[in-house]
Amino acid sequence: MNKLAIKLALLAFLLLPFSVDAEAPLHLSSVVVDVWPEYDRQAVLVIERFSLVSNTQLPVTLTTHIPTGVQINAIAANDPIKGLINAPYDSSAQEGKSELRITSISLKVQVEYYESLNKDGATRHIIYEWPADNIVDTLDINFLLPPASDNIRISPSPTSSSPAQGGSTNYLIRTNNPPTEQPLIVTIEYDRHTGDLGIASLPVEAVSTPGASTPGRAYTPFPLPWALGGVGFLLILVSGVGIYRRRRDHQVSPRTSVRISRQAGELDIYCSQCGKRAQPGDTFCRTCGARLKQGTKA
Numbered sequence: 426m427n428k429l430a431i432k433l434a435l436l437a438f439l440l441l442p443f444s445v446d447a448e449a450p451l452h453l454s455s456v457v458v459d460v461w462p463e464y465d466r467q468a469v470l471v472i473e474r475f476s477l478v479s480n481t482q483l484p485v486t487l488t489t490h491i492p493t494g495v496q497i498n499a500i501a502a503n504d505p506i507k508g509l510i511n512a513p514y515d516s517s518a519q520e521g522k523s524e525l526r527i528t529s530i531s532l533k534v535q536v537e538y539y540e541s542l543n544k545d546g547a548t549r550h551i552i553y554e555w556p557a558d559n560i561v562d563t564l565d566i567n568f569l570l571p572p573a574s575d576n577i578r579i580s581p582s583p584t585s586s587s588p589a590q591g592g593s594t595n596y597l598i599r600t601n602n603p604p605t606e607q608p609l610i611v612t613i614e615y616d617r618h619t620g621d622l623g624i625a626s627l628p629v630e631a632v633s634t635p636g637a638s639t640p641g642r643a644y645t646p647f648p649l650p651w652a653l654g655g656v657g658f659l660l661i662l663v664s665g666v667g668i669y670r671r672r673r674d675h676q677v678s679p680r681t682s683v684r685i686s687r688q689a690g691e692l693d694i695y696c697s698q699c700g701k702r703a704q705p706g707d708t709f710c711r712t713c714g715a716r717l718k719q720g721t722k723a
Contacts, residue, residue, distance in 0.1 A: 450559040450605055451487060452478045460553050460613070461569045464623045468539040469551055470498075475534040484530045490522045490556040495538040500525070503533035522556070547616045548576075555609040566598040568613055571623045576616040591626035 459472040475487060491497075502512040512534065514527040527534055543550040555564060570577055572592030583596040603609055696703060696710035709716055 451481070451485065452560045453562065454478045455563045455565070456555075456561050458553070458555070458564070458566045459569065460551065460566065460611075461623070462542055462549060462551060463571045463617070463620075464569065466539065466622065467542060467620065468496075469542050471495075471538055471540060471553065473536040475536075477532045477534075479532065481532055483532070484528055487525075487527045487529060487534050487559075489525050489527070489536065489558050490519075491525060491536065491538055492540060492554075493518055493521055493523050495523075495540045498537040498539060499535065500527055500537075501535045502527075502529040502531040503535065504531055509535060547618050549613075549615050549617060551613040553611045553613070555603070555611075557603060557606055557608050560605055561603055562601070564600045564603050564609070566600075566609075566611055568596045568598070568611075569623070570594040570596065570615060571617060572626050573619050573621070574615045574617045576614075578612075578614040580612045590628065591623060593623055593626075 453475055455476045457474040457476075459470070459474075461470040461472070462468075464470050471491075473489070475489075477485065477487075499509075500512050500514050501509040504510050512527050512529050514525050516526075517524050525536065527536075551568075553566065555566070568579065568583075569589060570593060577594075577596070579596055579598070581598060584599045586594055586596045589595045598611060600609065696713060696715055698715040699710060699713040703710060
């Protein structure tokens with residue numbers, strides 16, 4: 426009897442670690458999934474945002490599954506002070522899927538990855554599978570239809586649709602209290618005859634209007650362009666005045682020239698007969714008619 430009790434106790438001890446390792450599903454208040462094909466590359470960008478209920482004990486390990494072969498872009502936790510920060514995680518392949526075990530110190534966890542886009546001519550085919558690893562109150566799956574697309578087919582049918590920036594359209598599939606361990610599969614097809622990325626059609630907007638306190642911006646209370654223009658005008662004005670004065674100093678007025686010529690005796694020609702002064706260029710005296718002798722002075 427004692428041997429049997431010992432064997433049972435030993436068996437219970439060996440099984441104990443397995444029962445401890447088995448984790449119960451976490452309770453999530455909401456999960457928001459964004460499915461954006463042809464957004465910033467020729468692939469499907471998937472963003473999953475997990476929000477745990479407020480009474481979750483931290484740190485916490487969140488387990489979820491994603492398709493194998495995808496390119497993980499980010500696995501992060503939303504820190505209330507620092508914002509999104511990298512979260513440590515382990516990954517292992519299981520039956521065609523990759524299991525992620527994410528350690529988070531926050532109630533909000535975000536997973537981003539790129540999956541290949543299946544194209545058949547102008548038709549695009551997308552399959553998104555919600556793995557149903559945890560208990561979820563509200564599951565929202567948003568599909569962003571790229572601009573210049575038509576013939577959209579979505580199953581299950583969207584709850585609502587709304588226009589988005591750049592000519593895109595957002596289709597929402599909302600499920601309240603989806604069953605645990607029963608994956609939700611969403612199939613999407615649409616036609617598109619262009620390879621332009623959706624991000625190229627988004628408007629470019631400044632984060633804020635630059636001002637005096639904007640980092641890296643030099644600010645002066647007086648408008649700099651007007652100041653430079655005023656200085657340039659003054660320089661041109663001063664240069665013009667100087668040039669005018671120099672030219673005036675080098676030019677001699679006709680009256681001064683005549684006065685200098687008279688002092689030199691070039692125009693002081695007088696008639697030798699009557700003594701009257703002749704005019705420049707005269708050959709004969711205008712008074713008596715005598716022939717003038719050039720160079721005769723009074």
